[in-house]
Each structure stands twice: as C-alpha cells, then as structure tokens.
Amino acid sequence: xxxxxxxxxxxxxxxxxxxxxxxxxxxxxxxxxxxxxxxxxxxxxxxxxxxxxxxxxxxxxxxxxxxxxxxxxxxxxxxxxxxxxxxxxxxxxxxxxxxxxxxxxxxxxxxxxxxxxxxxxxxxxxxxxxxxxxxxxxxxxxxxxxxxxxxxxxxxxxxxxxxxxxxxxxxxxxxxxxxxxxxxxxxxxxxxxxxxxxxxxxxxxxxxxxxxxxxxxxxxxxxxxxxxxxxxxxxxxxxxxxxxxxxxxxxxxxxxxxxxxxxxxxxxxxx
Amino acid sequence: xxxxxxxxxxxxxxxxxxxxxxxxxxxxxxxxxxxxxxxxxxxxxxxxxxxxxxxxxxxxxxxxxxxxxxxxxxxxxxxxxxxxxxxxxxxxxxxxxxxxxxxxxxxxxxxxxxxxxxxxxxxxxxxxxxxxxxxxxxxxxxxxxxxxxxxxxxxxxxxxxxxxxxxxxxxxxxxxxxxxxxxxxxxxxxxxxxxxxxxxxxxxxxxxxxxxxxxxxxxxxxxxxxxxxxxxxxxxxxxxxxxxxxxxxxxxxxxxxxxxxxxxxxxxxxxxxxxxxxxxxxxxxxxxxxxxxxxxxxxxxxxxx
Ligand SMILES: Cc1cc2nc3c(=O)[nH]c(=O)nc-3n(C[C@H](O)[C@H](O)[C@H](O)COP(=O)(O)OP(=O)(O)OC[C@H]3O[C@@H](n4cnc5c(N)ncnc54)[C@H](O)[C@@H]3O)c2cc1C
Ligand SMILES: Cc1cc2nc3c(=O)[nH]c(=O)nc-3n(C[C@H](O)[C@H](O)[C@H](O)COP(=O)(O)O)c2cc1C
Ligand code: FES
Numbered sequence: 001x002x003x004x005x006x007x008x009x010x011x012x013x014x015x016x017x018x019x020x021x022x023x024x025x026x027x028x029x030x031x032x033x034x035x036x037x038x039x040x041x042x043x044x045x046x047x048x049x050x051x052x053x054x055x056x057x058x059x060x061x062x063x064x065x066x067x068x069x070x071x072x073x074x075x076x077x078x079x080x081x082x083x084x085x086x087x088x089x090x091x092x093x094x095x096x097x098x099x100x101x102x103x104x105x106x107x108x109x110x111x112x113x114x115x116x117x118x119x120x121x122x123x124x125x126x127x128x129x130x131x132x133x134x135x136x137x138x139x140x141x142x143x144x145x146x147x148x149x150x151x152x153x154x155x156x157x158x159x160x161x162x163x164x165x166x167x168x169x170x171x172x173x174x175x176x177x178x179x180x181x182x183x184x185x186x187x188x189x190x191x192x193x194x195x196x197x198x199x200x201x202x203x204x205x206x207x208x209x210x211x212x213x214x215x216x217x218x219x220x221x222x223x224x225x226x227x228x229x230x231x232x233x234x235x236x237x238x239x240x241x242x243x244x245x246x247x248x249x250x251x252x253x254x255x256x257x258x259x260x261x262x263x264x265x266x267x268x269x270x271x
Numbered sequence: 272x273x274x275x276x277x278x279x280x281x282x283x284x285x286x287x288x289x290x291x292x293x294x295x296x297x298x299x300x301x302x303x304x305x306x307x308x309x310x311x312x313x314x315x316x317x318x319x320x321x322x323x324x325x326x327x328x329x330x331x332x333x334x335x336x337x338x339x340x341x342x343x344x345x346x347x348x349x350x351x352x353x354x355x356x357x358x359x360x361x362x363x364x365x366x367x368x369x370x371x372x373x374x375x376x377x378x379x380x381x382x383x384x385x386x387x388x389x390x391x392x393x394x395x396x397x398x399x400x401x402x403x404x405x406x407x408x409x410x411x412x413x414x415x416x417x418x419x420x421x422x423x424x425x426x427x428x429x430x431x432x433x434x435x436x437x438x439x440x441x442x443x444x445x446x447x448x449x450x451x452x453x454x455x456x457x458x459x460x461x462x463x464x465x466x467x468x469x470x471x472x473x474x475x476x477x478x479x480x481x482x483x484x485x486x487x488x489x490x491x492x493x494x495x496x497x498x499x500x501x502x503x504x505x506x507x508x509x510x511x512x513x514x515x516x517x518x519x520x521x522x523x524x525x526x527x528x529x530x531x532x533x534x535x536x537x538x539x540x541x542x543x544x545x546x547x548x549x550x551x552x553x554x555x556x557x558x559x560x561x562x563x564x565x566x567x568x569x570x571x572x573x574x575x576x
Contacts, residue, residue: 002306002545040543045491045519049335050543100306100545228333230340230542233306235298237318237347238333251326253347 032106121202146181505531521554
C-alpha cells in the first residue's frame with residue numbers, strides 16, 4: 001500500500017539516533033513485526049531512491065477530534081548515516097512523507113512453549129521491539145543487545161517495561177558486559193534446557209556469529225537482513241542475497257525486499 | 272473540448288497511450304498491480320529474458336548517485352521456460368500489450384529466443400537488448416559494433432513475425448550509425464537509450480561501490496543525453512523511435528515526443544513512485560487539453576531548431 005503520512009514526533013533518543021512517529025491508515029494495523037517501509041524522504045529527485053526502515057512500533061492513539069476513530073501510528077528508529085537520514089532528522093511535527101508498505105515477510109513468532117531470544121546489534125534492534133510487544137503476551141523473552149559504545153544501545157528501558165529480560169554488551173565496556181553480544185548470549189544459553197527460538201537483526205558479522213551458534217546448538221533462528229534497495233517490491237533485483245542452494249550453475253538468489261527481509265537462517269548461504 | 276486522442280501505433284501494434292514501462296524496472300508487471308492501474312499504461316516491457324535462467328552479478332548491485340542510480344544486476348532473469356509457465360499467464364488477465372525484452376550470448380541464441388517468443392500469444396512484440404557481450408567474439412558488445420548489431424537483428428527479424436523493436440546502447444561514438452545498421456536489418460522500431468556505463472567509489476574503503484566495479488547509469492541525470500540521441504536518431508531514420516532515459520514527469524515525456532519519439536518508456540521513476548507511468552499518461556493528456564491539441568501524434572518530431 002502507498003500512503004501519505006504526517007510526522008507526529010521525531011526525537012533524538014541518543015546522539016545520532018532518532019525515533020519518529022508517523023500516522024498511518026487503518027489497514028496498516030495489519031503490519032507484522034519484521035516488515036518494513038520504503039520512505040520517500042523528499043518530494044524531489046534528490047535523494048532519488050526511497051529509504052527502507054523496519055517498523056519499530058505500531059499502535060493507536062486517541063484522535064484530537066472528539067468522536068473520531070483512534071488513529072493508527074507507527075514508528076521508525078533510525079540512525080543518521082547519510083543524506084536521506086540526515087534530511088529525515090530535520091523533520092518536525094506536521095511535516096509530510098510518502099510511504100510504501102508494509103513490505104516484505106515478517107518474523108514468524110515461536111509457539112507458546114518456546115522462549116523467544118532477541119538479538120540486536122545497534123540500530124538493528126529496531127524491528128525487535130514490535131516483535132517483543134506481540135510475543136510478550138504469550139511467553140518469556142530475553143533480549144541480547146550489543147553496540148560499539150553506550151550511545152549505540154537504544155531504547156532498552158522500553159523493552160524492560162514490556163517485561164523483557166535485557167542483557168547488554170558493548171565493545172568498549174561502557175555499558176553492560178565488555179565484548180560481543182554473541183559471546184554474552186552464548187554464555188547465557190549454555191546448558192539451558194527449555195526450547196528456544198532466536199530472532200536477530202544487526203550487522204552481518206553479528207548475524208553470522210548468531211547463525212553459527214544457532215547451527216551448533218540446533219536452535220531455530222530467523223534473521224532480518226539489510227541490502228541496498230531501489231524498488232522494495234521484487235522488481236529491480238538489486239537487493240538479492242545468496243540462498244542455500246546458490247552455486248555457479250544453480251542460481252538461487254533471494255530478494256531481501258520480497259522473500260525477506262526476514263529469513264530462516266537455514267535458507268541462506270553464510271560463507 | 273472533446274477528449275484528445277492519445278493512442279499511438281508502433282509497427283502495427285496499437286497502444287492506448289505512448290507511455291510504456293522500461294525493461295528491468297517494472298518486473299513482469301504483476302509486482303506493480305497493487306500500486307498502479309495496469310490498464311492505464313500503453314504497454315509493459317518485461318525484464319530482459321534469456322534462454323537459460325541467469326544468476327546475475329554479485330552484490331552490491333545498485334547504488335544511488337547524484338540525480339541517478341547505477342545498476343549492475345547482470346541480467347538476472349527466470350529464463351524463457353519459467354517465463355512461459357509462471358509469468359505469461361498473468362498477461363492474459365490484462366488488456367495492456369506486453370512486450371518481451373530479451374538478449375542472448377550469441378547471435379544464434381538471439382534467433383532461438385525470437386523464435387520461441389514468436390509462439391507466445393501473450394507477447395505483443397519483442398524488444399531486442401543488444402547491450403550484451405558476444406561470447407563468441409571475445410566479448411565485444413553487440414550493440415557497439417554496427418556489423419554485429421546488423422547480424423543479430425537480421426536473425427531476429429527472420430525468426431519472428433511479431434514487431435521487432437531494437438534497444439540501442441548509448442555507449443557508442445555514433446548512435447546514428449548503429450540506428451542505420453538496425454534499420455538495414457529491417458527492425459520495425461528503435462528504443463533508446465539503455466543505461467550509460469559509469470562507476471562509483473567508496474572513499475572510506477577505497478573500493479568501487481558495486482561488486483561489478485562498473486554499472487549502468489539511469490535516472491534524471493541521463494535525460495539530456497537521451498534527448499540528444501533520440502533527436503539525432505529520429506531525424507535520421509524513418510521507423511518509429513521510442514524515447515527512454517530519465518523521464519520523471521509528463522513534461523519530460525513530451526520533450527522526447529517533440530524530439531521525435533513516437534512513444535516513451537519510464538524506468539527508474541517507477542522505483543520512487545510506482546504510479547509514475549500512469550501519472551505521466553494523465554499529465555500528457557492534460558497538456559493536450561490545455562493547449563488545444565486534438566491528437567498526441569501532432570506533436571511527434573515538431574521541435575523547431
Ligand atoms: C529492510 C531494511 C530495514 C532497515 N531498517 C532500518 C532501521 O530500522 N533503522 C535504520 O537506522 N536503518 C535501517 N535500515 C538501513 C537504512 O535503510 C539506511 O541506513 C538508509 O537507507 C541510509 O540512507 P542515507 O540516505 O542516510 O544514507 P546514504 O549512504 O546517503 O544512502 C545512499 C544509498 O545507500 C543506501 N543505503 C545506505 N546504507 C544502507 C543500509 N545499511 N541498508 C540499506 N541501504 C543502505 C540508501 O538507501 C541509499 O539508496 C534498513 C535497511 C533495510 C534494507
Ligand atoms: C535496475 C535496472 C534494470 C534494468 N534491466 C534492463 C534489462 O533487463 N534490459 C534492458 O534492456 N534494459 C534494462 N534496464 C534499462 C532501462 O530499461 C532503461 O533503458 C534505463 O534505465 C534508462 O531509463 P530511465 O532513466 O528512465 O531509468 C534496466 C535499468 C535498471 C535501472
Ligand atoms: S529492492 Fe528491488 S527487488 Fe528488492
């Protein structure tokens with residue numbers, strides 16, 4: 001679906017990281033955790049392409065107008081890295097944007113007897129919050145989150161408020177354990193009996209380490225990937241990743257935008 | 272005023288308006304069905320097809336540049352068999368004509384593709400992408416050598432009775448010479464331009480951004496070059512010319528028609544606004560109304576220089 005949206009708020013939650021709340025039409029409420037949107041940053045040819053962002057949160061708020069339907073909103077949590085995100089960071093309440101979405105596949109939540117393990121690296125945390133909100137009703141959740149430094153650890157109080165047990169790791173030890181988030185996760189999961197499922201989003205080296213742990217410990221695992229995108233709907237073939245069966249003579253490319261961004265780790269080639 | 276006449280005809284097939292979607296930017300049409308009224312388009316052109324499925328290039332394959340984008344998709348496609356089985360049935364559900372864009376690695380492959388496409392009733396016409404290296408002849412690109420282009424188009428012409436559109440590469444010294452070679456080989460129409468070869472560098476990594484090092488530039492940045500080439504070719508040949516390159520608005524499309532194009536194709540613009548082609552068709556019609564022009568064909572090639 002394509003729609004015009006209004007910025008409700010756009011706040012810097014940590015240096016260089018912003019959380020933006022946007023209005024959405026009623027149908028958008030069907031968006032699943034792990035799906036994403038393509039944002040037209042400006043009504044101009046620069047920046048040319050839309051920018052993809054995961055859905056950080058989704059909900060409703062009471063309209064300012066008495067008697068009106070509650071208004072659907074969604075949020076994105078983004079890091080300023082270049083031209084498009086820098087422009088987004090200057091927007092204020094009342095500004096307008098054009099959105100395509102929700103796009104892609106979402107996470108498939110684990111069953112009721114399974115513990116949900118969330119693993120986020122930096123702003124890769126974004127799609128995990130909406131997932132946590134959905135599954136917290138039905139079972140135990142633990143979040144392992146990592147970043148270079150304290151300032152890259154975002155919104156953990158929000159997770160804790162939901163009732164998610166949160167474990168932090170930073171490269172420089174300024175917050176939580178010192179080291180990699182995957183090391184912390186591995187320590188905590190060792191010898192743990194109940195059945196678990198991992199949901200991970202973050203930089204590729206982190207996802208690789210998570211996939212390796214999942215393979216070794218035989219834990220089901222879904223990962224959410226990033227790729228450069230032009231269309232977001234499976235038309236340009238710009239965003240592909242190698243699928244499990246990919247070889248020189250057996251092409252098996254999957255579109256991150258349409259077949260993903262969430263994949264079962266066993267569906268992908270990790271080398 | 273009565274509704275202006277928007278239809279145009281290219282080599283015997285009629286379109287309700289001159290606005291087509293460019294190969295590789297609109298999937299197989301189906302992907303865009305939720306965002307644009309496919310029945311509002313002049314024609315849909317498929318992703319480039321080949322005999323065998325093709326894997327394409329490693330990633331990153333795309334990058335945005337000032338006013339444009341580079342792509343090195345590497346002609347990834349499902350192959351003709353999967354196209355017939357999985358994609359063609361959808362075309363029966365729409366009345367908009369579908370044009371199959373295709374390529375080959377050898378002249379014989381081009382001929383075989385044309386022959387197979389000739390037998391698919393859902394395909395209204397073919398568009399030959401000659402911007403592809405000839406594996407038999409040391410990888411020289413068919414579309415940059417008039418003799419190779421002639422040979423390929425001739426074989427395609429003999430293999431199909433469907434209208435043959437040849438898509439020209441702009442990466443040549445003299446595009447008019449290439450156009451003449453295709454006319455001599457009895458092409459029905461020419462479409463231009465394909466992407467311009469370019470590159471982008473990541474200064475921090477000191478590496479090319481694209482895994483393929485170079486890629487094809489498209490988008491608003493290439494429009495002036497495309498306009499110039501369409502103008503040159505349209506003056507030199509007597510078959511219809513289809514203008515492509517950086518078209519974002521109805522105004523852009525109309526400029527191409529003044530320069531001599533009978534129709535236009537919308538490429539990169541579909542990515543930022545999936546409804547662009549429909550918006551452009553409406554905008555062109557409005558221009559005719561505003562200027563009291565009864566038939567869009569009256570505009571073709573009327574540029575005064
Ligand atoms: C499915 C998906 C979900 C995402 N979710 C989030 C999120 O929730 N929060 C967040 O901060 N970021 C997210 N990203 C990354 C985000 O899209 C990029 O950071 C953003 O596009 C950068 O734009 P820019 O103009 O600021 O950067 P520039 O470097 O100026 O962008 C230039 C081009 O490169 C592309 N690009 C640059 N970095 C990335 C990247 N990491 N991934 C994909 N394309 C990139 C841009 O889209 C643009 O086309 C997501 C990416 C994908 C694919
Ligand atoms: C991602 C992408 C894929 C493309 N794939 C093809 C293709 O398969 N065959 C082809 O003839 N042209 C292909 N093209 C070229 C376009 O059809 C068009 O000629 C070019 O992009 C210029 O038009 P534009 O500036 O409107 O995009 C592709 C372009 C892009 C951006
Ligand atoms: S972004 Fe175009 S196919 Fe995925």
